[in-house]
Amino acid sequence: xxxxxxxxxxxxxxxxxxxxxxxxxxxxxxxxxxxxxxxxxxxxxxxxxxxxxxxxxxxxxxxxxxxxxxxxxxxxxxxxxxxxxxxxxxxxxxxxxxxxxxxxxxxxxxxxxxxxxxxxxxxxxxxxxxxxxxxxxxxxxxxxxxxxxxxxxxxxxxxxxxxxxxxxxxxxxxxxxxxxxxxxxxxxxxxxxxxxxxxxxxxxxxxxxxxxxxxxxxxxxxxxxxxxxxxxxxxxxxxxxxxxxxxxxxxxxxxxxxxxxxxxxxxxxxxxxxxxxxxxxxxxxxxxxxxxxxxxxxxxxxxx
Amino acid sequence: xxxxxxxxxxxxxxxxxxxxxxxxxxxxxxxxxxxxxxxxxxxxxxxxxxxxxxxxxxxxxxxxxxxxxxxxxxxxxxxxxxxxxxxxxxxxxxxxxxxxxxxxxxxxxxxxxxxxxxxxxxxxxxxxxxxxxxxxxxxxxxxxxxxxxxxxxxxxxxxxxxxxxxxxxxxxxxxxxxxxxxxxxxxxxxxxxxxxxxxxxxxxxxxxxxxxxxxxxxxxxxxxxxxxxxxxxxxxxxxxxxxxxxxxxxxxxxxxxxxxxxxxxxxxxxxxxxxxxxxxxxxxxxxxxxxxxxxxxxxxxxxxxxxxxxxxxxxxxxxxxxxxxxxxxxxxxxxxxxxxxx
Numbered sequence: 001x002x003x004x005x006x007x008x009x010x011x012x013x014x015x016x017x018x019x020x021x022x023x024x025x026x027x028x029x030x031x032x033x034x035x036x037x038x039x040x041x042x043x044x045x046x047x048x049x050x051x052x053x054x055x056x057x058x059x060x061x062x063x064x065x066x067x068x069x070x071x072x073x074x075x076x077x078x079x080x081x082x083x084x085x086x087x088x089x090x091x092x093x094x095x096x097x098x099x100x101x102x103x104x105x106x107x108x109x110x111x112x113x114x115x116x117x118x119x120x121x122x123x124x125x126x127x128x129x130x131x132x133x134x135x136x137x138x139x140x141x142x143x144x145x146x147x148x149x150x151x152x153x154x155x156x157x158x159x160x161x162x163x164x165x166x167x168x169x170x171x172x173x174x175x176x177x178x179x180x181x182x183x184x185x186x187x188x189x190x191x192x193x194x195x196x197x198x199x200x201x202x203x204x205x206x207x208x209x210x211x212x213x214x215x216x217x218x219x220x221x222x223x224x225x226x227x228x229x230x231x232x233x234x235x236x237x238x239x240x241x242x243x244x245x246x247x248x249x250x251x252x253x254x255x256x257x258x259x260x261x262x263x264x265x266x267x268x269x270x271x272x273x274x275x276x277x278x279x280x281x282x283x284x285x286x287x288x289x290x291x292x293x294x295x296x297x298x299x300x301x302x303x304x
Numbered sequence: 305x306x307x308x309x310x311x312x313x314x315x316x317x318x319x320x321x322x323x324x325x326x327x328x329x330x331x332x333x334x335x336x337x338x339x340x341x342x343x344x345x346x347x348x349x350x351x352x353x354x355x356x357x358x359x360x361x362x363x364x365x366x367x368x369x370x371x372x373x374x375x376x377x378x379x380x381x382x383x384x385x386x387x388x389x390x391x392x393x394x395x396x397x398x399x400x401x402x403x404x405x406x407x408x409x410x411x412x413x414x415x416x417x418x419x420x421x422x423x424x425x426x427x428x429x430x431x432x433x434x435x436x437x438x439x440x441x442x443x444x445x446x447x448x449x450x451x452x453x454x455x456x457x458x459x460x461x462x463x464x465x466x467x468x469x470x471x472x473x474x475x476x477x478x479x480x481x482x483x484x485x486x487x488x489x490x491x492x493x494x495x496x497x498x499x500x501x502x503x504x505x506x507x508x509x510x511x512x513x514x515x516x517x518x519x520x521x522x523x524x525x526x527x528x529x530x531x532x533x534x535x536x537x538x539x540x541x542x543x544x545x546x547x548x549x550x551x552x553x554x555x556x557x558x559x560x561x562x563x564x565x566x567x568x569x570x571x572x573x574x575x576x577x578x579x580x581x582x583x584x585x586x587x588x589x590x591x592x593x594x595x596x597x598x599x600x601x602x603x604x605x606x607x608x609x610x611x612x613x614x615x616x617x618x619x620x621x622x623x624x625x626x627x628x629x630x631x632x633x634x635x636x637x638x639x640x641x642x643x644x645x646x
Contacts, residue, residue: 013458015458097425098416098419098426099419099420099423099424099425099426102420126457126458127428127457128428128429128457129416129426129428129429130412130416130428131412131415131416131419131426131428132416133416134384134413134416134417134420135416135417135419135420137417138388138416138417138420138421139420143384143385143509143510144384144413144417145510146384146409146412146413147409147413160513164409165409165410166408166409167517167518168515168516168517168518169515169516170512170513170514170515170516171512171513171514171515172383172510172511172512172513173510173511173513174509174510174511175509263425264305264423264424264425264468264471265425265426265427265453265466265467265468266440266466266467266468266469267464267465267466268438268452268465268466268467269464269465270462270463270464270465271462271463271464271465272462272463280610280620280623280624280625280626281624281625281626282625282626282627282628283609283625283626283627284627285627285628285629285630285633285634285637286637287637287640287641289627290627290634290637290638290641291637291641291644293609293625293627293641294638294641294642294645295641295645297586297607298645301431301432301454301463302585302586302606302607303529303553303586303642303645304431304432304482304483304484304554
């Protein structure tokens with residue numbers, strides 16, 4: 001039987017390659033200066049969903065939340081074989097913590113409607129919290145199966161999944177619908193398919209078309225830019241290349257539960273870790289020297 | 305969410321599997337004790353499972369005053385929904401101000417589900433927890449005795465301090481080995497409180513089909529601190545020093561290929577191109593010259609301390625702190641300094 005999957009994906013800063021240039025003077029990270037990538041484990045989640053569709057039929061819908069630029073990851077999903085992409089973008093969603101984010105994503109999933117399995121990567125490399133998956137499952141009122149390393153079988157409404165539990169593994173069986181988080185060792189994500197890249201590289205969301213229209217008509221009045229954007233959107237849609245763009249109203253979100261207002265956790269302070277390394281501090285091999293070094297490591301929180 | 309309850313206890317989720325407590329739970333009991341003492345409240349552990357009453361004694365010896373025992377055959381194997389129901393029911397019943405979980409496979413599965421159901425905050429993988437008064441920079445309101453949840457973010461490039469102002473309970477996960485393990489005090493007294501929690505069949509959504517547990521291996525990947533020894537350690541006996549420092553600091557033991565080839569330690573501890581690649585918060589290389597194959601496996605560590613008698617050893621080229629000296633003298637000094645810290 002065919003299965004409909006929804007994959008939750010995220011565009012993240014490439015934290016493995018942060019350089020000193022990406023740090024602002026106040027010690028915070030300048031996100032705009034960072035290259036962005038497709039969150040690695042979300043690619044494994046997409047691959048699992050595509051394998052299910054290839055084997056059983058059905059559909060794969062990719063959903064992401066982020067600024068208009070996050071449409072990049074939706075195009076990347078389309079290149080690899082996703083049937084549909086949806087960008088959830090809204091300024092009122094900014095500063096959402098994991099609880100608010102999972103609320104918004106779960107509303108988006110509900111708006112998509114029918115699904116058998118929601119797949120997400122275990123965690124995103126910018127926060128490494130691994131919380132959004134389980135929290136979405138709770139908000140959807142369905143069981144979660146975390147840390148998939150192998151989808152063992154799908155048989156009618158029943159799924160068997162092998163979970164990596166760190167010091168071993170277990171196979172669990174559950175009834176669909178479920179939400180599954182996928183780990184990096186689950187599979188090797190397929191590369192983009194050349195023919196699909198040719199076809200979908202011009203796929204755009206409305207916000208991108210609006211920004212382009214504005215750039216092409218410098219100084220033009222707003223309504224003129226608006227009309228141009230609409231005209232372009234109609235043309236792109238005609239070719240089946242308009243990626244859906246939703247805001248919080250489209251998904252019926254309660255604004256009290258979104259953004260800063262919906263986030264119980266607040267960032268109180270941020271300190272940067274000095275990234276540049278110029279030589280080393282020579283520690284004299286005496287008790288005082290060693291004690292001073294340990295003290296510094298406690299101060300900079302290397303040691304608890 | 306629950307309203308701030310200044311008399312609320314500090315809780316630890318007592319993760320156990322097949323009747324044995326996870327080490328991180330024992331560490332967290334010590335931390336909960338410390339936080340509870342600062343706040344002037346009690347520390348407690350929530351112990352769900354099947355026939356797990358004997359574990360309560362150990363939790364009390366590690367520092368908690370109360371153990372909420374939920375003994376039920378339906379809890380014999382961990383699965384998210386019934387365990388989450390236990391936590392949310394007890395949190396609503398007793399209104400703790402802080403709930404800590406180990407950042408284990410189980411804790412990271414359970415805690416966010418509980419947080420979502422409670423509509424509460426959750427901070428993952430804290431490396432430190434403190435109590436402090438905090439003034440909200442937006443409203444200028446002073447909040448007394450909040451839990452500072454301190455964690456690395458952005459791939460370890462920044463340290464963020466997270467707080468929940470009036471939106472409680474304050475919940476966090478902590479990785480194993482981050483909090484020091486306090487010695488057990490068998491003379492401590494505490495209460496075991498039996499709790500009834502309704503667990504209907506619909507919560508048992510998953511069926512366990514098969515399970516494979518591997519013997520506990522060296523966990524170099526997850527370690528926040530690694531103390532590694534090389535050929536310069538000189539003998540298997542001397543390698544004891546490496547273990548001692550690792551124990552004092554709460555870290556894992558690593559080795560260079562020279563130490564493995566010399567028979568000082570097993571291959572599963574080897575770090576480098578042919579062993580494990582690691583990037584802990586702190587890497588201490590003792591008696592390791594730092595061949596490129598070794599450096600490739602550890603140079604991404606956030607902080608590196610190199611101890612070597614040879615001033616020209618290549619390990620110093622990747623070090624943040626360099627100590628030119630005999631590790632047999634330097635390591636005991638480090639153990640002493642670590643024990644005396646704070």
